[in-house]
Amino acid sequence: MGMPFKAHLSGQRIFACSKCGVHLAYYEDIVSKSFQGRHGRAYLFDSVVNVSVGEKENRTLITGLHSVADIQCNVCHSTLGWKYLEAFEESQKYKENKFIIERVKMMKEDGWV
Template sequence: IYYRAIQRPAQLRSACPFVQFGQPFSGPEFGMVKTFQVYLGAHGHNSSRSASSNSSCSNSSEDDRTYSCVHCRAHLARHQDLISKSFQGSQGRAYLFEMVVNVSCGKPEERLLLTGLHSVADIYCDCCHTVLGWKYEQAYETSQKYKEGKYIIELAHLIKDNGWDLSWVELDQRRPY
């Protein structure tokens, strides 16, 4: 499966660069959102952490587990790109990811965060334009340099998708991240 159907709320039915309309769904209420196999294949990513562009999705593989935008269900990140669950965003808990897709970056600005001064750029969902978190452009303290080029997405904007075992999801949701 290289594209998946999503049902879009009425306010989100405007054109989106990652949504294609057509068969078997018709009308603006349905769209097709790129999955990671399409994105990675089209952009030439071929690292050991990347999914193979020739593989098909399976419902039980850990490599298929993804996180999507809770507002429009666009794919955002793969579970295997999750670095840490121990971050704090402006709206609560947040995850740090190595790589994300279907997002755009705003202009970098300096912010004093819990771990010191950083240059960060807000990231927006390409489909619904919600501010999801930020990208670390530059860390000024040596101990924080590992964050540069990484992405924070707040849990308030994430939903687990594609291949999560139900018992694992229920157990994970009971933990205080």
């Protein structure tokens, strides 16, 4: 099987994988910057590109029990964060089908401020 297709985002404020530089998400797709990942701060995104979704598992996170799946970069295969598949508490349903990317796992392409 060959390399997966790499999406190339265009615009001025794009996040990329900090390890290999492949595009991941637009700044405009951030839902929240107040999340916590395994290695520190994380952002919640509406959509991301160039990632693979792993196996579903239930995890107890700060906000309760969720079904999640880790996401990996399609190019360098580093784990970037996770996708929320299901939230079991009504107040957390807004997270479903959204993505967490840890801040240390991404960079701002072209160093925008």
